[in-house]
Amino acid sequence: MFPKKIKKIYKSVxxxxxxxxxxxxxxxxxxxxxxxxxxxxxxxxxDNTNLxxxxxxxxxxxxxxxxxxxxxxxxxxxxxxxxxxxxxSSEDISPFTDKLSESPEAFQNRMDEFFNDFTENxxxxxxxxxxxxxxxxxxxxxxxxPQSESKIIGHFDTKTRSxxxxxxxxx
Amino acid sequence: xxxxxxxxxxxxxLFTKNPLSILRITLPVLFTKKILExxxxxxxxxxxxxxxxxxxxxxxxxxxxxxxxxxNEFNLIKYAILIAGIFAVIGFMGxxxxxxxxxxxxxxxxMGEGYGLFDHHMSLPCQVIFALALVPGSMRISIDHWIIGxxxxxxxxNMTPNWGTKLILLLLVLxxxxxxxxxxxxxxxxEWLNGSTLSFYLNEHTDSFKNGDKQIVFSDNQTxxxxxxxxxxxxxxxxxxxxxxxxKWNNIAQYIAGNKFLIILLSIGSxxxxxxxxxxxINSKYRNIYLVSAIIxxxxxGQLMGIxxxxxxxxxxxxxxxxxxxxxxxxxxxxxxxxxxxxxxxSKQ
Numbered sequence: 001m002f003p004k005k006i007k008k009i010y011k012s013v014x015x016x017x018x019x020x021x022x023x024x025x026x027x028x029x030x031x032x033x034x035x036x037x038x039x040x041x042x043x044x045x046x047d048n049t050n051l052x053x054x055x056x057x058x059x060x061x062x063x064x065x066x067x068x069x070x071x072x073x074x075x076x077x078x079x080x081x082x083x084x085x086x087x088x089s090s091e092d093i094s095p096f097t098d099k100l101s102e103s104p105e106a107f108q109n110r111m112d113e114f115f116n117d118f119t120e121n122x123x124x125x126x127x128x129x130x131x132x133x134x135x136x137x138x139x140x141x142x143x144x145x146p147q148s149e150s151k152i153i154g155h156f157d158t159k160t161r162s163x164x165x166x167x168x169x170x171x
Numbered sequence: 172x173x174x175x176x177x178x179x180x181x182x183x184x185l186f187t188k189n190p191l192s193i194l195r196i197t198l199p200v201l202f203t204k205k206i207l208e209x210x211x212x213x214x215x216x217x218x219x220x221x222x223x224x225x226x227x228x229x230x231x232x233x234x235x236x237x238x239x240x241x242x243n244e245f246n247l248i249k250y251a252i253l254i255a256g257i258f259a260v261i262g263f264m265g266x267x268x269x270x271x272x273x274x275x276x277x278x279x280x281x282m283g284e285g286y287g288l289f290d291h292h293m294s295l296p297c298q299v300i301f302a303l304a305l306v307p308g309s310m311r312i313s314i315d316h317w318i319i320g321x322x323x324x325x326x327x328x329n330m331t332p333n334w335g336t337k338l339i340l341l342l343l344v345l346x347x348x349x350x351x352x353x354x355x356x357x358x359x360x361x362e363w364l365n366g367s368t369l370s371f372y373l374n375e376h377t378d379s380f381k382n383g384d385k386q387i388v389f390s391d392n393q394t395x396x397x398x399x400x401x402x403x404x405x406x407x408x409x410x411x412x413x414x415x416x417x418x419k420w421n422n423i424a425q426y427i428a429g430n431k432f433l434i435i436l437l438s439i440g441s442x443x444x445x446x447x448x449x450x451x452x453i454n455s456k457y458r459n460i461y462l463v464s465a466i467i468x469x470x471x472x473g474q475l476m477g478i479x480x481x482x483x484x485x486x487x488x489x490x491x492x493x494x495x496x497x498x499x500x501x502x503x504x505x506x507x508x509x510x511x512x513x514x515x516x517x518s519k520q
Contacts, residue, residue, distance in 0.1 A: 079287075079409065089408060090390075
């Protein structure tokens with residue numbers, strides 16, 4: 001029905017269309033549905049690996065509120081979204097996003113956008129407003145039993161609408 | 172009787188010669204069901220198009236208006252997905268239906284990724300549906316093929332062109348290969364083979380913890396100090412879940428996790444399995460052994476970790492070289508004295 005040459009070109013185009021994105025994400029180690037470098041169960045964990053729970057707390061007039069019940073979704077989804085798409089890995093290229101680079105500016109922009117959206121949701125859905133949202137990490141064991149005091153990673157100032165890293169401030 | 176048996180054998184042989192058609196008939200059933208489940212789950216209703224961090228590369232290409240549909244429009248799309256699923260299965264307007272299903276998958280599971288769940292279970296099926304819409308051979312057993320054959324009196328090609336099947340096989344193999352490469356890349360090279368990572372996941376009971384305590388993130392002791400500019404912890408990844416809640420399987424998983432020999436064996440086996448998928452192109456025997464191993468691999472993960480990967484198993488099952496199995500079986504059956512007298516030859520080979 002079709003000339004051989006057209007069939008050959010069609011075949012090459014389809015093969016490239018189907019395979020190229022997969023090879024690309026595999027080589028660079030990124031993912032964006034449906035293409036993935038398949039990082040599941042890949043990161044090394046042993047008895048010495050430090051495990052953490054990430055916690056969000058709203059602070060108003062020095063009173064802190066645990067925001068877990070206000071995530072609007074199970075914590076698995078909320079934290080995975082936050083870690084994958086917002087915070088990002090400390091590796092140069094995070095395997096959970098489609099970003100090929102990372103910089104302090106890009107990080108700041110993502111954190112600001114996330115917290116602005118989060119605080120807006122809190123106000124619209126739960127009529128809650130805070131002076132700041134504190135992000136902290138609790139070191140735990142495999143059974144989620146705390147192994148140390150909660151440590152502050154940073155906070156979002158709702159007045160300046162900007163995220164402030166505790167680590168950068170302390171340096 | 173002879174002619175009836177030959178007819179039945181010819182039909183079986185037709186199916187064995189057309190794995191992509193079998194895949195097209197079966198995969199959209201599971202795929203459509205999953206899309207409709209996710210569409211109703213809230214990925215759509217909670218999706219905020221103005222929040223750029225929830226968008227995948229594909230969602231970025233779509234107009235924002237698509238994410239603010241009225242209830243009627245939403246229902247219309249739901250029915251369109253259902254009809255596309257049915258049409259894909261029966262092969263009526265098959266390619267368009269498959270294409271529509273694939274794009275729906277890119278959209279809805281993409282929204283799922285933005286919500287917080289990158290559904291790795293659906294990434295390969297989504298791409299296979301997309302490929303089926305484009306490669307020759309997927310419509311060989313379909314209403315479309317019958318209609319074309321009805322109007323076009325010339326003899327249609329009997330065999331599925333090979334490159335479509337090979338391409339989908341390559342897609343499958345590449346998916347496993349990527350997973351293997353990731354283990355070497357993020358697992359401290361071959362240190363991943365000491366079994367501690369798998370042991371961690373086999374001992375994990377994600378569903379037993381209360382909301383807020385389920386999701387763990389972790390750091391890596393080997394992170395270089397200059398990379399610690401976001402925080403002092405150096406988080407590298409979030410964990411994945413183990414959702415098996417049956418006590419019997421939890422006990423078996425714990426036994427394996429606690430047995431150094433078994434867990435190392437399992438780790439080496441998993442990595443070799445993922446990296447050596449290209450053996451499927453050597454010959455039918457290797458292809459079939461590999462695909463059966465893949466099905467067993469997924470069944471084991473399903474039992475030990477509660478992650479079914481049902482669609483992967485179906486894809487592997489359909490891609491088995493059933494024609495070589497059929498020929499082998501026929502050769503065996505034809506050796507039987509009684510059958511020899513019937514002279515069963517379903518087609519000219």
